[in-house]
Amino acid sequence: MCYNKKKHALAGKGTSMKKITIITGHYGSGKTNLAVNLALRLADAGEKVTIVDFDIVNPYFRTADFAKLFEERGVTLAASMYANTSLDIPAISFDMERMAYEDGYLIIDVGGDDAGAIGLGRYAEGFSAYVPDQLDMWYVVNRYRYLTEEPQETLELMYEIEAVSRMRHTGIVNNSNLGKETTAETILRAVPYAEEIAAQAKLPLVCTTCRKDLTVSVPDILPVEVFVKPVWEE
Incomplete structure (x- = not known):
């Protein structure tokens, strides 16, 4: 099997996506919304892309909620057979190692915190x-x-x-927001926070996300649509 070595531009000068992008973060950080946006961005650019819902702890697989949207936009979704069911069974029903070697991009949306990331260790x-x-x-x-x-x-x-995944992060994504209450100032106030995290971790600040209807003047801004919403906002 083979895989592409090209990189896809993401946001700002010099920022790009590699063949495989693993997305982690604290519960409620917005990692799933970011993963959905990245997958659709690639697909809309004509790239082959697979998104993996890798939350094997929480039975309510948020990425899998967008199966219809992915199908319409040409994104392949890989999720547990128990996704969106009431069965709390930490099972993986797809071959992620095979996906890693196939042509195209692979985005892996990992469950929140160490409990959700423990399954990464096997890979x-x-x-x-x-x-x-x-x-x-x-x-x-x-x-x-x-x-x-x-x-x-x-x-x-x-x-x-x-520690639990036995893998090291390569970058920080600033997705600071207050849901529908987010303003440009909300995002601007969080930039020093994200920069401090990146500096202490000795990692690059990959980008700062911004809802598409807002205008924020910071380096490497990534406009995103809000797909994942609290129940009371749907």
């Missing part, structure tokens, strides 16, 4: 051995979420994910 050795230069693991941060309001709190959670 750590294989990914490191065969596609190390074509893999990114991005940690999504939201300054306004409980337990991640301070850089040190956020870093501790990130390191817990690395």
Whole structure:
């Protein structure tokens, strides 16, 4: 099997997506919404892309909620057979190692915190051995979420994910928001927070997300649509 070595532009000068992008983050950080946006962005650019719902702890698989949208936009979805059921069975019904070697891009949406990331450990050795230069693991941060309001709190959670997954993050994504109450100022206030996390972790700040209807003047801004919403906003 073979895989493409090209990179796809993401946001800003020099920011790009590799063959495999693993998305992690604290519960409610917005990692699933980011994963959905990245997958659709690639598909709309004519790229072959597969998105993996890798939350094997929570039986309510949020990425799998968008199966119809993915089908309409040409994105392949891989999720457990128990996704969106009431069965709490941590089972994987797809071959992620095979997906890693197939042509196209692979986006892996991992469950929140260390409990959700523990399943990644089984793939750590294989990914490191065969596609190390074509893999990114991005940690999504939201300054306004409980337990991640301070850089040190956020870093501790990130390191817990690395410990159980036996993989290291390669970048930070600033997805700080207050849901529908988000303003341009909300995002601007969170930029120093994200920069501090990146500096302490010695990792690049990949991008700052921004709802498409807002205008925010910061480097490497990534406009996104809000697909994942609280029940009371749907």
